Amino acid sequence: MMRKKLFDVKTCTAAAILSMIVILTHLPAYAAPGDVLWKYKTDGQVNSSPVLAADGTVYVGSSDGKLHAIGTDGSPKWTYTAGGEIISAPAVSADGTVYIGSTDNSFYAVNPDGTLKWSYRTSGAITSSPAIGADGTVYIGSEDKTISAFNSLGTLIRKYSINGSISYSSPAIGLDGTLYIGSMNNNIYAVKSNGSFLWLQPYETGGGVTSSPALMPDGTVIVGSWDGYLYAVKADRTLKWKYKTDGAIDRCSPAVDSDGTVYIGSWDNYLHAVNHVTGEIKWKFKGTGESGSFGMVSSPSVGAGGTIYIGSTDTYLYAVGSDSKENWRCKTEGAIISSAAVGADGTVYVGSQDGYLYAVEGDLEWQYAEYVSPSAGYADSHWPKFGQNNFNLHRSPAFHLTVPDKKMFSGTPGSVGVTLGNFKSESIRSVQASLSFDKNVVEVTDLSMADGILASGYIFVEKSIYNDTGKIVVKITAQGETYISGEGVIATIQFKGKVPEGTTNLTFTQIKINDFFMGGKNGSVQITPQYNISGNVAYFGNRGPVPNVTMTLAGTQTYTAATDEQGNYVLTVPSGDYTLTASESGQLKGLSALDASRILQHALGKTALNCYQQIAGDANKDGQMNETSGDAAAVAICSGKRDIGSECEMNSEGSQWAFAADAIESCETWPPISYSAVKTYTALNADKTAQNFTAMLIGDVTGNWSDKNKASGKKQGISRDIRSSGDIEAAFGSNMKLPLVLNPGGTNLELEGIDVVVQFDKTALDLADVTLTGGALEASHLTLAKGEGLAAIKIYGDTKIAVSESDTIAFLNFNVIGAADSVSQVLLKTFEQNEIAATGGFEINGGLATEVNITIKKYDLGDVDHSKSLDLRDALLALKVSAGMNESGIYADADVNGDMKIGLAEAIYVLGAIAGSAP
Numbered sequence: 001m002m003r004k005k006l007f008d009v010k011t012c013t014a015a016a017i018l019s020m021i022v023i024l025t026h027l028p029a030y031a032a033p034g035d036v037l038w039k040y041k042t043d044g045q046v047n048s049s050p051v052l053a054a055d056g057t058v059y060v061g062s063s064d065g066k067l068h069a070i071g072t073d074g075s076p077k078w079t080y081t082a083g084g085e086i087i088s089a090p091a092v093s094a095d096g097t098v099y100i101g102s103t104d105n106s107f108y109a110v111n112p113d114g115t116l117k118w119s120y121r122t123s124g125a126i127t128s129s130p131a132i133g134a135d136g137t138v139y140i141g142s143e144d145k146t147i148s149a150f151n152s153l154g155t156l157i158r159k160y161s162i163n164g165s166i167s168y169s170s171p172a173i174g175l176d177g178t179l180y181i182g183s184m185n186n187n188i189y190a191v192k193s194n195g196s197f198l199w200l201q202p203y204e205t206g207g208g209v210t211s212s213p214a215l216m217p218d219g220t221v222i223v224g225s226w227d228g229y230l231y232a233v234k235a236d237r238t239l240k241w242k243y244k245t246d247g248a249i250d251r252c253s254p255a256v257d258s259d260g261t262v263y264i265g266s267w268d269n270y271l272h273a274v275n276h277v278t279g280e281i282k283w284k285f286k287g288t289g290e291s292g293s294f295g296m297v298s299s300p301s302v303g304a305g306g307t308i309y310i311g312s313t314d315t316y317l318y319a320v321g322s323d324s325k326e327n328w329r330c331k332t333e334g335a336i337i338s339s340a341a342v343g344a345d346g347t348v349y350v351g352s353q354d355g356y357l358y359a360v361e362g363d364l365e366w367q368y369a370e371y372v373s374p375s376a377g378y379a380d381s382h383w384p385k386f387g388q389n390n391f392n393l394h395r396s397p398a399f400h401l402t403v404p405d406k407k408m409f410s411g412t413p414g415s416v417g418v419t420l421g422n423f424k425s426e427s428i429r430s431v432q433a434s435l436s437f438d439k440n441v442v443e444v445t446d447l448s449m450a451d452g453i454l455a456s457g458y459i460f461v462e463k464s465i466y467n468d469t470g471k472i473v474v475k476i477t478a479q480g481e482t483y484i485s486g487e488g489v490i491a492t493i494q495f496k497g498k499v500p501e502g503t504t505n506l507t508f509t510q511i512k513i514n515d516f517f518m519g520g521k522n523g524s525v526q527i528t529p530q531y532n533i534s535g536n537v538a539y540f541g542n543r544g545p546v547p548n549v550t551m552t553l554a555g556t557q558t559y560t561a562a563t564d565e566q567g568n569y570v571l572t573v574p575s576g577d578y579t580l581t582a583s584e585s586g587q588l589k590g591l592s593a594l595d596a597s598r599i600l601q602h603a604l605g606k607t608a609l610n611c612y613q614q615i616a617g618d619a620n621k622d623g624q625m626n627e628t629s630g631d632a633a634a635v636a637i638c639s640g641k642r643d644i645g646s647e648c649e650m651n652s653e654g655s656q657w658a659f660a661a662d663a664i665e666s667c668e669t670w671p672p673i674s675y676s677a678v679k680t681y682t683a684l685n686a687d688k689t690a691q692n693f694t695a696m697l698i699g700d701v702t703g704n705w706s707d708k709n710k711a712s713g714k715k716q717g718i719s720r721d722i723r724s725s726g727d728i729e730a731a732f733g734s735n736m737k738l739p740l741v742l743n744p745g746g747t748n749l750e751l752e753g754i755d756v757v758v759q760f761d762k763t764a765l766d767l768a769d770v771t772l773t774g775g776a777l778e779a780s781h782l783t784l785a786k787g788e789g790l791a792a793i794k795i796y797g798d799t800k801i802a803v804s805e806s807d808t809i810a811f812l813n814f815n816v817i818g819a820a821d822s823v824s825q826v827l828l829k830t831f832e833q834n835e836i837a838a839t840g841g842f843e844i845n846g847g848l849a850t851e852v853n854i855t856i857k858k859y860d861l862g863d864v865d866h867s868k869s870l871d872l873r874d875a876l877l878a879l880k881v882s883a884g885m886n887e888s889g890i891y892a893d894a895d896v897n898g899d900m901k902i903g904l905a906e907a908i909y910v911l912g913a914i915a916g917s918a919p
Helices: 016-025 368-372 593-603 611-617 631-643 872-882 904-915
Strands: 035-041 058-061 066-070 076-081 098-101 106-110 116-121 138-141 146-150 156-161 179-182 187-191 221-224 229-233 239-244 262-265 270-274 281-286 308-311 316-320 326-331 348-351 356-360 399-402 405-409 414-422 430-436 442-448 458-466 471-478 488-497 502-513 523-528 530-539 550-554 558-562 568-574 578-583 657-660 679-681 693-697 725-731 735-742 749-760 765-771 781-786 790-803 807-816 823-833 840-844 847-849 851-857
Touching (some): 058 098, 058 348, 066 098, 179 221, 187 221, 229 262, 399 502, 405 414, 405 488, 442 458, 442 471, 471 488, 530 578, 558 568, 593 631, 611 657, 611 693, 631 781, 631 790, 749 807, 765 790, 872 904
Parallel strands (some): 405 523, 530 693, 725 851
Antiparallel strands (some): 058 066, 146 156, 179 187, 221 229, 229 239, 316 326, 430 471, 430 502, 442 488, 458 471, 550 558, 735 840, 823 851
């Protein structure tokens, strides 16, 4: 937390001489947890528990009969004098009215300026603290055995009569408005807001009840009794459990923290931590005084980090961790009956019978979530402790304004949103707020409601920006009677920095919502210098730009940028320690059979690849390329799959690209392949230019990837010299073989890789396989990738093959499955040799064609040899097949009985047809 400066240092254990030295020298000191920041003197004992208002004012009563209003620095603001002692705690409403009872039998409503608003006289002393309901109704118990309910104007709405005096026990209000309170007649009462009793009979304990109840989320009521027991009573009035202490529980009220642990003090001078489910002890902490002679009468409060603050009649305020260990103690000069209030900055306020109110440095500063709701450290119930929350307001907060902590780059405009928390979903009629800022650090350029929850139906009544004094005043009101009841950003403040580096606080000086004063969380704007990290990403072979690469700068925060069409990027960031990496998951087209061939040749020592090529060629990322590594096959397979639009990952890492952060001059020690992929910056304090990376697509050892052809990779298609078509007939059920011919036209080629993409109608043709046997490349390797009517063929070898004349290089074998008399087509979409468009095509009727038109024929039943007539040859062929003899020139579409085979049935059918008796 931010440590507070002290000019009049008083620690709980410091000697008086130390204070004198500090006062005389005027040297500033800093408070440590447990130090007294200041103390305020009254003219009587301070048994009353302090309350913290939205503007920071501390209200507390004293046996001197006065209600004291004290500033956050300990200075007096005003006092109001009642007719008797003030023992109970005040309650502060949303409009700032302070409610307090007195032993003079009177209940007072005091304005925020210290003047009397109204008062009401009962028939008994008031030692109970008031509670304020969600609708603003104020409830107070009295020793005259009644609970009175008032509206904010002082009108008595209702009186609840019970059969016992109410002494010290204060009402706890459930979510449904039910009041729970203890009485000196040993009973706990549950009274509904309409005046009827929720429990027809009160719950009876073994002693007087001066403890105030706490409520669990499930409606369980937890309260202590003079009989020494802590009771947990279910919402249906049955006992859930009871826990025995070794002393009376007097005035001390339980507190239930966020994990359900129940804390209670007793006259045994122990703080007890109890399991809320079973009622079993978790741990207990003992004060310094002897049990019975001293006791923990003060109610516990839970601070940030789980610290429990509780006072004892042994004169100490204790800070105890949730692990039962004492953090510190602060000694006063009197017994402590007052219950601590914990401020938003962690300051702990508590009264003592020595007549002082103490402000003590707490353990931790409240965090955002805890500040927004003072009950954040407690169980998620409507009333988890005495005073309801750590401000001891005796009411649940309705609204809250916050501004965040914002970081801005110097020279760059910024904005912060003013956010409204609306904890009870109440209608928002009007919002007024004033904020201060450092005029030397920032300039406010505008205020806007655009995109906020009040953008429609609300207007700025005032929108004042005072850059000369560093102040903002905002007044927003609804235009009609239709109100928003949500929460979120209500206004956005636009800023412009005036210094290269600096910080200004954004401090609320006043907040009024629906004409009621509220609290707020202050924020800040920090302006930091910014630096550019810029560079280029180029491809390793052709040095062409690589766009759309993600550049990630990781440090305290992470920043990203993408390279543009020229491969350039810029990251603008504040000073810090960073690492820069490049990554890409797309743009994967561009591999070929030539890449696979070069990898295989390198693995066999027939050619040498440079460092970048070796990184790209290590497709499976095992750090090596040898004959058994499978890198060449992996590249060929992925190349084919990507050509037909299928996904393919070549390694288990899912790595498709590699990026070198520095130039690679030597790789003689490889394998394993090792290189730097990261640029590192320590305490960045200047622009960094030329932060270049070299990109490698895994598998592309030829190094000629280009994003200009990224849609189709590096494919050049087919040579324009061959664009002819050919027509053939094919029989249904037959196997059609299409020879693929390469025609170099007399040019000597050193052939390394062939890339082919074929398109066909999958409903008419099924590509069964592709073979190299009988062709010029039958000693090469082949991979086949098939998709929806597409097939990619990759042919690669471990050596260069000289080719100068036309030669068949592969055979495509199709099963003909289309309908009779239909016309289908086979298209040679891509035909490349060594990544260059090849000349050639399918051999059709003595010529070459890149488009083959196929008319599918279905011949007569029994016409086994497709002679277009039924004769003894058909019968003989069918009988031979039936006898298990393999015969050529037989066509399955002659099937007679539908079994898709030629056999005895076809022979009988043909013989019958010849004899004139076929069906």
